[in-house]
Amino acid sequence: MEIVTGRDRVERSPGSYGWVGGFNTHWYNDPAEDLVGMLLFQRQAGGPAPQTIDRDFWTLAYAAIAD
Numbered sequence: 001m002e003i004v005t006g007r008d009r010v011e012r013s014p015g016s017y018g019w020v021g022g023f024n025t026h027w028y029n030d031p032a033e034d035l036v037g038m039l040l041f042q043r044q045a046g047g048p049a050p051q052t053i054d055r056d057f058w059t060l061a062y063a064a065i066a067d
Helices: 052-063
Strands: 015-020 025-030 035-038
Touching: 015 052, 025 052
Parallel strands: none
Antiparallel strands: 015 025, 025 035
């Protein structure tokens, strides 16, 4: 479990929380943006991790928020 305490990326507001699982499953809740996001894909344990899928997913999820 991770809790974001300061904005260190474009995505994820302070106060958001979630996890990245061992097989590359992602879940985050961002109460400030009223957003829950899940990204579920699997990779072989110890295998090469896709470098941009998770980052692209969260960037697009936050970009889709209409204020």
